[in-house]
Amino acid sequence: MSLKVLPKNSKVAVLGAGISGLTFTYFLSKLRADLNFEIFEKSNRPGGWMSSPRLHVSDTNEPVLLEKGPRTLRGVKNGSLFMIDILRSLNLQDQVEVVHKSSDANRKYITDAQGEIVQVPNSFRTAVDFFKRVQWVDGKLIKGLIKEPFVKPLDQDETVEQFFRRRLGSTVLTDNVASAILHGVYAGDIGKLSIKSVMPFLKDVENHSGSIVKHVLKSINKKRKKDEPDLPVELQLYEKLISPQANLQALQNDLKMFPMIKLKDGMESLPKHLADYLVNNTNTKIHYGTPVGQCDPKNGQVNGQSFAHIRSAINTHSLSQSLPSGNPLIPELKSVQYVSIFLTNVYTKKPILLPKNKSGFGFLRPRHSNIDNNPQALLGIIYDSDIENNVQSLFTEEKVTPCEYNKITIMMGGHYYNSWNIPSNKLNLKIVKDVLQEKLNVDLSKYTVKIIDEGEELKVDSIGPNDIILSYSLHKDCIPQYNLGYQELKTKVLDILKKEHFKLSFGGTVFAEGIGVPDCVSNSFTDAVKLM
Numbered sequence: 254m255s256l257k258v259l260p261k262n263s264k265v266a267v268l269g270a271g272i273s274g275l276t277f278t279y280f281l282s283k284l285r286a287d288l289n290f291e292i293f294e295k296s297n298r299p300g301g302w303m304s305s306p307r308l309h310v311s312d313t314n315e316p317v318l319l320e321k322g323p324r325t326l327r328g329v330k331n332g333s334l335f336m337i338d339i340l341r342s343l344n345l346q347d348q349v350e351v352v353h354k355s356s357d358a359n360r361k362y363i364t365d366a367q368g369e370i371v372q373v374p375n376s377f378r379t380a381v382d383f384f385k386r387v388q389w390v391d392g393k394l395i396k397g398l399i400k401e402p403f404v405k406p407l408d409q410d411e412t413v414e415q416f417f418r419r420r421l422g423s424t425v426l427t428d429n430v431a432s433a434i435l436h437g438v439y440a441g442d443i444g445k446l447s448i449k450s451v452m453p454f455l456k457d458v459e460n461h462s463g464s465i466v467k468h469v470l471k472s473i474n475k476k477r478k479k480d481e482p483d484l485p486v487e488l489q490l491y492e493k494l495i496s497p498q499a500n501l502q503a504l505q506n507d508l509k510m511f512p513m514i515k516l517k518d519g520m521e522s523l524p525k526h527l528a529d530y531l532v533n534n535t536n537t538k539i540h541y542g543t544p545v546g547q548c549d550p551k552n553g554q555v556n557g558q559s560f561a562h563i564r565s566a567i568n569t570h571s572l573s574q575s576l577p578s579g580n581p582l583i584p585e586l587k588s589v590q591y592v593s594i595f596l597t598n599v600y601t602k603k604p605i606l607l608p609k610n611k612s613g614f615g616f617l618r619p620r621h622s623n624i625d626n627n628p629q630a631l632l633g634i635i636y637d638s639d640i641e642n643n644v645q646s647l648f649t650e651e652k653v654t655p656c657e658y659n660k661i662t663i664m665m666g667g668h669y670y671n672s673w674n675i676p677s678n679k680l681n682l683k684i685v686k687d688v689l690q691e692k693l694n695v696d697l698s699k700y701t702v703k704i705i706d707e708g709e710e711l712k713v714d715s716i717g718p719n720d721i722i723l724s725y726s727l728h729k730d731c732i733p734q735y736n737l738g739y740q741e742l743k744t745k746v747l748d749i750l751k752k753e754h755f756k757l758s759f760g761g762t763v764f765a766e767g768i769g770v771p772d773c774v775s776n777s778f779t780d781a782v783k784l785m
Contacts, residue, residue, distance in 0.1 A: 271301020
């Protein structure tokens with residue numbers, strides 16, 4: 254995107270009050286206190302897909318946290334460090350909870366071809382069990398590994414499946430393992446997702462080392478540096494321009510022991526407090542219940558107002574509907590592919606949902622074969638209660654007291670729905686019950702299932718020891734798909750912005766770098782700096 258420094262005291266329109274729109278406003282307001290911001294949000298709350306409502310239980314007056322979107326941050330990413338530092342600046346550091354790398358909650362699972370849950374190896378014993386039960390290697394793969402160093406690099410993009418087949422001669426690894434990972438991140442199809450977009454490091458390895466096998470061997474033989482690595486340039490710039498006292502090097506080192514981060518009051522607590530801060534401490538107005546009805550990036554107009562710059566962090570299909578007829582962006586924005594997720598929160602007072610002796614983060618379902626037999630469209634299940642019972646405060650190291658309750662999140666749909674009609678809520682709830690019985694071995698005949706329909710108030714009179722609470726929601730078009738052709742589409746869109754001198758830039762999960770929450774926050778900072 255061709256971003257230019259903004260005139261003094263100018264106005265900026267931000268489309269969407271999700272984490273991307275809010276962090277962009279936060280960073281740019283820190284860099285340019287003279288600017289005025291107007292945020293347009295179609296819903297009546299900040300946070301976007303970050304939603305952490307409470308289920309109210311009337312007889313005990315207890316609130317049960319239900320994450321309806323992202324619930325954890327994984328890995329030490331720049332965006333995660335930015336988010337933690339923002340929380341510290343808002344005096345909310347007590348919200349940051351982490352899971353130690355040795356914790357049971359860090360165990361991960363996938364399902365084998367028979368649908369049984371198998372732990373991803375973290376020890377010799379689990380490795381033996383995994384290799385015995387999950388077919389991750391076959392004769393073609395062994396031959397392919399021998400030949401792989403002699404396979405020539407390919408400049409053009411290809412799907413994840415095509416890349417592995419070309420380099421390794423087999424898709425057994427992608428079918429039975431890698432497809433599960435991409436179900437967890439993109440809810441996408443390895444037969445369609447672009448390798449350059451979702452695993453760019455593998456294309457870099459191929460181009461620089463000529464071979465994955467050669468690269469791995471070089472990495473094993475390479476001596477580790479004893480000196481602490483320099484802080485990435487982006488983090489250095491953040492400390493210089495935004496938060497001189499952040500000491501991100503120390504924070505980065507601390508987080509190496511904690512690969513999973515969550516927020517005590519739910520992920521929505523960050524955008525909620527950030528929105529309050531912006532309204533009360535910067536030149537920012539947030540217009541809730543105000544969808545973008547008209548947007549002219551040529552003249553910098555949104556809903557009849559003029560702006561020096563427009564930052565879009567909303568669904569591209571929604572944005573395309575607001576553009577003037579004939580705008581060259583319209584067909585490109587409409588062509589972005591999204592997937593929908595049917596998400597169900599399940600809660601019980603007794604520990605009846607989670608598999609015995611298999612505590613952890615949860616499990617993902619791989620594709621298993623080219624003709625995937627997955628009538629449930631199951632992507633995976635997250636063990637929320639295992640995570641919540643194994644956290645500690647990052648800054649005080651205080652640990653939670655574990656409780657008996659069980660809480661899980663079942664995720665269905667994704668790319669499977671793109672070739673189906675999305676099932677009705679009634680049918681999907683039947684499938685959810687099937688998943689509970691078949692995958693988690695819950696005998697529903699022994700329990701009373703209480704369903705809270707989407708859109709209803711999250712409230713129940715009571716939760717007894719034999720009650721199972723289901724709260725579901727269909728997230729339509731929630732995850733963009735970086736399928737084959739996405740890189741060309743991205744280039745075309747950015748070229749249009751530059752050629753037409755549009756006063757528009759894109760945040761969020763499209764036409765930037767990465768789909769995760771930390772990626773969105775990093776993109777917000779990077780582009781804010783270009784406009785300062």
